[in-house]
Amino acid sequence: VNYRHFVLGMLGKEPMSGYDIKSALDGLEWLVGNPSFGSIYSTLHALLEDGLVTVQVIPQQVKPARKVYSISDAGRRLLQKWEAEAEPSGDSTKAFVMRLIMADSISRAGLIEQLRRRREQVAAQRASLEEDGDGNAAQADRGSRLVWEYGLALADTELAWLDDTLGRLFEQTLATEGVETG
Amino acid sequence: VNYRHFVLGMLGKEPMSGYDIKSALDGLEWLVGNPSFGSIYSTLHALLEDGLVTVQVIPQQVKPARKVYSISDAGRRLLQKWEAEAEPSGDSTKAFVMRLIMADSISRAGLIEQLRRRREQVAAQRASLEEDGDGNAAQADRGSRLVWEYGLALADTELAWLDDTLGRLFEQTLATEGVETG
DNA sequence: GGGTTCATGTAATGGGTTACATGATTCC
DNA sequence: GGAATCATGTAACCCATTACATGAACCC
Secondary structure (H helix, E strand, C coil), X not given: XXXXXXXXXXXXXXXXXXXXXXXXXXCCHHHHCCCCHHHHHHHHHHHXXXXXXXXXXXXXXXXXXXXXXXXXXXXXXXXXXXXXCCCCCCCCHHHHHHHHHCHHHCCHHHHHHHHHHHHHHHHHHHHHHHHHHHHHCCCCCHHHHHHHHHHHHHHHHHHHHHHHHHHHHHHHHHHHHHHHHC | CCCHHHHHHHHHHCCECHHHHXXXXXXXXXXXXXXXXXXXXXXXXXXXXXXXXXXXXXXXXXXXXXXXXXXXXXXXXXXXXXXXXXXXXXXXXXXXXXXXXXXXXXXXXXXXXXXXXXXXXXXXXXXXXXHHHHHHCCCCCHHHHHHHHHHHHHHHHHHHHHHHHHHHHHHHHHHHHHHHHC
16 A cells, blocks of 8 residues: 555644654554554655645654644645546555545545445445355355355445445435525 | 465465466455465465475466466475464454465364454454544544444454354364264 | 653665566457 | 467566664653
């Protein structure tokens, strides 16, 4: 995974230091991954050099100065562009969660679009898995059968969650538009 | 991820060529990952050099010769050793599926042990997630809340699947032992 | 006294992906 | 005619992890 977009997305939520980003991810490794300091800091430096973020150095008496990074206009534009384009091959779960956690940086319509895309991808993955299994479920080895069951269970749960979440977001959108237009 | 153990585990199921391994993984990228040819072939070369696998070259008229790799005794020993030791930090989902798919290379008792360990890890992840959420569910941003819900849903499904699978394996073990001893 | 938290940074290392090279057959 | 399948391999590149460096305050 490349953490460039992800780090930018975290800064899209609110200005943070590299240390803050790392802290926010502690306990979430299994869902989003946990980039090392080396990775975060160098990503931050690169983003700064490209003008996608700005820094504010906050000196502290004893501890090294905090460097709080904020997203720039150019950075927000790139984030928007990135949000619009889907990975053609399909995001991994971690990549999806990375997009999900920075939902605040994008519009509700954009978020709905993300979830719709994810729904399609997961549905396709589930379908191809089921197809594979139908043909050779009987003669498949134990390992393959276990993976097959496991994959179907995870896919079904994710589809259900996506449908549920999309439903709630859709209701909110209707309600908001109802207030605006009525 | 390091594909060394995984490739060895695939060969533990049955002798295969590099191309076979890659083919077996097509359509399973989202679950186990899909190493590139470059990665698979160099891994195979390294395993060969370490004496963990052997090759059998099968010439073909027009196509390049198939190189079918088989696991050696040393390889099987290493696989057993690897199976016994758990990643201290907890496996990622992909790493777990990698272990799962090569269930045929290990004993049923070993498999049960694997699933038990995974159950512990997922339970711990779920617990820390819930703990995090309880404190600041109200003031958390939308993205964090979505990830929280998503993570709980996935964790619950996996726990249920693990319990179910462990139950079935346990029954089979009892049945087998029943035949043996009675 | 020793481990943990806060806070940043650099350099080496490892290993996976991408791109390239080769080459005949088969399907559209 | 062009794309896909079968089948292996090498080299460059990218980038994440690991290890190292610095330094004070706080808790057991």
